[in-house]
Amino acid sequence: MSSYSGRHRTPTRAERRATTGRRRLPKAFGAGYALPTAAAATLVVTAGGATAAQSTALASGTAVSAFTAPAAQHSEALADPALAERSKGEVAQTVAGYTDLAQRRQESSQSVAEGQGRAQERQRVARDKKRKELAAQKREAAKQRAAEKKAAAKELGVSTEDVTVDAAGTPAVADGAWVLPLTNPVFTSGFGPRWGRMHAGDDFGVPIGTPLRAMSNGEVVFAGQQSGYGTMVDIRYSDGTISRYGHMSSLQVTVGQKVSAGEQVGLSGNSGRSTGPHLHLEIHPGGGEPVAPRSWLAAKGLTY
Ligand SMILES: [Zn+2]
Numbered sequence: 001m002s003s004y005s006g007r008h009r010t011p012t013r014a015e016r017r018a019t020t021g022r023r024r025l026p027k028a029f030g031a032g033y034a035l036p037t038a039a040a041a042t043l044v045v046t047a048g049g050a051t052a053a054q055s056t057a058l059a060s061g062t063a064v065s066a067f068t069a070p071a072a073q074h075s076e077a078l079a080d081p082a083l084a085e086r087s088k089g090e091v092a093q094t095v096a097g098y099t100d101l102a103q104r105r106q107e108s109s110q111s112v113a114e115g116q117g118r119a120q121e122r123q124r125v126a127r128d129k130k131r132k133e134l135a136a137q138k139r140e141a142a143k144q145r146a147a148e149k150k151a152a153a154k155e156l157g158v159s160t161e162d163v164t165v166d167a168a169g170t171p172a173v174a175d176g177a178w179v180l181p182l183t184n185p186v187f188t189s190g191f192g193p194r195w196g197r198m199h200a201g202d203d204f205g206v207p208i209g210t211p212l213r214a215m216s217n218g219e220v221v222f223a224g225q226q227s228g229y230g231t232m233v234d235i236r237y238s239d240g241t242i243s244r245y246g247h248m249s250s251l252q253v254t255v256g257q258k259v260s261a262g263e264q265v266g267l268s269g270n271s272g273r274s275t276g277p278h279l280h281l282e283i284h285p286g287g288g289e290p291v292a293p294r295s296w297l298a299a300k301g302l303t304y
Contacts, residue, residue, distance in 0.1 A: 230272025
C-alpha cells in the first residue's frame, strides 16, 4: 500500500476491476434492441465475460474472439449441440453487425470532422478575401486622395505638401502656406514706371468673374471702392505683409474678416481706371511701400 492516504488515493487493482465490471453494456445489447433469441440467451449467460470484449476496441478482430470464446465456453451448458452451434453463429453475426456499426460511426465522425475542417477553411478564405478587398479599397482611396491633392496643388499653384484635403475631400491650402491669387495667371504688365507714373504692382489678364483667393492666412483690412483701383480688397497676412487686389467686379469679404490661405475673397473685373479685364496685384511688405510682386512671390516659391 502506498503512503498516499488522501481521499483521492490511487484505486487498488480490485477497485479498478470492480469499476470496470460495472460498466454499462453497449446500447446494441440493451433492452430496446432486438437480438436473435439464442444470441441474447448466450449474451445473458456470458454477461460477466463480455466485459472483456466491451473494454476492447470492438472494431478490431479481437472483439470477435473475445465474444466467441465465452460463448463457446458456455455452450457446454446448452444441451443441444445444434442450438449451441447456431447460437455461436448468431453471436458472431451480432458482433459483426456491431463492428460494422462502430466502423460506420467512426467514418461518420471522421466525415463530420472533415466537414468542419472544410467549413473552417471556407471561412478563412472568405476572411482573407474580405481583408484583401478592404486593403485594395484603402489603397484606391489613398491613390484618389493623392491625385486630388496633386490636382488641387496645380490648381492653387502650390506644392503638394501645401495642400490639405478635409474629410469631405475638399482641398485647401495648408495653414501658413502661400498661394497666388489666381489659377494659371497670365502676366501682362509689370511693376515700375509706366506712362510717366509709377505702376505699383503686376497685372494679370483674366476674364471678368474669375475667383480671387487670399494668398495666405490673414485679415481683410480694406474692402470697397478706391479711386483708380475700382473695387478693391486689401488683406494683411500673419507676417504683416499687405496684398492689394484692384479692378475687381465683386467682393465676398468685409473689413475685419479673417481669411485663410486660398479662401475666395471676390471676383476679378474691369472696374476703376482699367483698359481691360485684369487683376492688379500689389505687395506691401510690413504694410509699407509696394515692392515688385514677382521677386517677392518667387521667394515664397510662387512663380508666374
Ligand atoms: Zn496694374
